[in-house]
Amino acid sequence: MSIPVVTFGPDQQFVVGGLERLHGPVTVVRRCTELTELLAACESGLAMAAVISADTSDLSSSLVERLDAVGVSVVVLTDDAEEMLRLEAIGVLPERADIAAADLADRISRAVDRQRESPRAAAGTAFAGLFPDAEVQLPAAEVVREGAGRVIAVWGPVGAPGRTTVAVNVAAELAARGSSVILADADSYGASASAMLGLLDESAGLAQACRLADQGVLDVAGLTRIAEEVHVRGNSFRLLGGVTRADRWTELRPSALSAVVERAKQLADVVVVDVGFCLEADEELSFDSMTPRRNGAALKIMELADEVIAVGAADAVGIPRLVRGLGELKDTAEQANIRVVLNKVRQSSVGRGPRQQLLQAWERFGPGMAISAYLPSDPAACDAALLSGTVLLESAPDSALRKAIAELSCADIQQNRESAGRNTRALGFLKR
Numbered sequence: 001m002s003i004p005v006v007t008f009g010p011d012q013q014f015v016v017g018g019l020e021r022l023h024g025p026v027t028v029v030r031r032c033t034e035l036t037e038l039l040a041a042c043e044s045g046l047a048m049a050a051v052i053s054a055d056t057s058d059l060s061s062s063l064v065e066r067l068d069a070v071g072v073s074v075v076v077l078t079d080d081a082e083e084m085l086r087l088e089a090i091g092v093l094p095e096r097a098d099i100a101a102a103d104l105a106d107r108i109s110r111a112v113d114r115q116r117e118s119p120r121a122a123a124g125t126a127f128a129g130l131f132p133d134a135e136v137q138l139p140a141a142e143v144v145r146e147g148a149g150r151v152i153a154v155w156g157p158v159g160a161p162g163r164t165t166v167a168v169n170v171a172a173e174l175a176a177r178g179s180s181v182i183l184a185d186a187d188s189y190g191a192s193a194s195a196m197l198g199l200l201d202e203s204a205g206l207a208q209a210c211r212l213a214d215q216g217v218l219d220v221a222g223l224t225r226i227a228e229e230v231h232v233r234g235n236s237f238r239l240l241g242g243v244t245r246a247d248r249w250t251e252l253r254p255s256a257l258s259a260v261v262e263r264a265k266q267l268a269d270v271v272v273v274d275v276g277f278c279l280e281a282d283e284e285l286s287f288d289s290m291t292p293r294r295n296g297a298a299l300k301i302m303e304l305a306d307e308v309i310a311v312g313a314a315d316a317v318g319i320p321r322l323v324r325g326l327g328e329l330k331d332t333a334e335q336a337n338i339r340v341v342l343n344k345v346r347q348s349s350v351g352r353g354p355r356q357q358l359l360q361a362w363e364r365f366g367p368g369m370a371i372s373a374y375l376p377s378d379p380a381a382c383d384a385a386l387l388s389g390t391v392l393l394e395s396a397p398d399s400a401l402r403k404a405i406a407e408l409s410c411a412d413i414q415q416n417r418e419s420a421g422r423n424t425r426a427l428g429f430l431k432r
């Protein structure tokens with residue numbers, strides 16, 4: 001069967017002519033005048049490969065991802081060395097513009113074969129890069145070393161159990177102890193880390209970083225520039241603010257986010273990520289696999305996390321929600337060490353001896369996991385922090401809540417030093 005191909009670019013005359021003269025395995029079914037037309041043609045199932053020549057500056061990793069998702073292999077023809085690097089960085093291996101038609105046809109056939117055999121994984125080996133998986137690659141110009149930083153995701157079920165409070169204050173405590181820390185707000189439903197830190201941040205640093213990653217040009221220097229510095233008692237951490245307008249969640253594309261996290265791991269010892277509550281796979285909510293996925297950001301972070309702090313409100317509504325959510329969490333963050341934290345612990349909601357009561361309830365209903373920390377309810381400390389736009393370490397350093405979060409962060413450092421993956425120190429908290 002001849003492979004149906006669509007083309008775009010001023011050089012298509014040359015490309016099409018050459019391919020047609022072969023009378024071979026490739027048939028050009030449409031010459032497009034715009035990239036959007038090419039995308040529409042591919043999404044309607046017209047083609048199995050796309051050949052793009054000349055101006056490829058609008059070819060982003062999102063576009064490549066969308067083409068990949070509909071099983072279309074992309075071949076880009078260019079002689080611009082800088083553009084070649086960028087294309088490689090977004091996962092497309094370019095070919096020289098004067099490639100012989102027979103070679104081009106051969107490349108297309110092999111790319112399509114690979115795509116067929118292993119959709120979304122056609123990249124990364126041999127010529128293969130021709131059409132790669134949907135992940136955003138980091139700029140090829142640099143020797144990319146695997147970032148050494150650890151990723152701590154702070155998750156919690158629906159409601160407002162205190163994810164952001166924990167994320168912001170864990171970041172601050174780690175920074176105060178001398179770790180280099182980046183806090184990223186990836187909550188695609190209600191970003192609030194910037195507001196909690198008193199920053200009127202409409203710039204949404206995380207979205208900016210994702211945009212650069214999407215174009216394949218995010219480097220450590222760029223990330224450092226974008227991430228805002230937040231000072232905490234003589235130390236500081238960096239913040240990548242989230243998207244505060246509800247309609248901007250599409251800017252946190254999973255592939256770009258994953259590249260941002262990889263960069264952040266190169267920049268910092270610890271990357272703390274505040275994620276949204278919802279871990280449901282959006283595909284299951286939609287028939288259209290091409291719709292952007294609002295929960296994609298949280299799901300991607302869960303895949304990347306070394307550790308997840310799961311925060312639940314310690315009351316009759318919060319605990320069942322946490323228990324239900326943990327089931328999903330374990331499936332989405334299989335590799336991560338999960339630590340359960342009960343927040344807003346108070347007598348008025350659970351009765352006398354709240355820890356004991358909570359522990360008993362947890363043992364009865366909880367999903368067989370230890371509770372790592374109990375954070376007391378302290379509206380006065382939280383309000384003071386919110387009012388002054390600072391972290392508890394600054395606004396209420398002696399509060400029991402701050403101390404419990406400091407202990408949680410400290411345990412994190414200790415645990416990491418001792419051994420990754422074991423959850424024993426959790427019991428230490430209970431004995432206290």
Ligand SMILES: Nc1ncnc2c1ncn2[C@@H]1O[C@H](COP(=O)(O)OP(=O)(O)O)[C@@H](O)[C@H]1O
Binds near residue numbers: 162166343344345377
């Ligand atoms: N331990 C606590 N004691 C009292 N209030 C708290 C506590 N933790 C969080 N809060 C308050 O609860 C509200 C929601 O917290 P937030 O961290 O924004 O939740 P989430 O990120 O889960 O939506 C905020 O007003 C915050 O100050």
Ligand SMILES: [Mg+2]
Binds near residue numbers: 164192
């Ligand atoms: Mg929040």
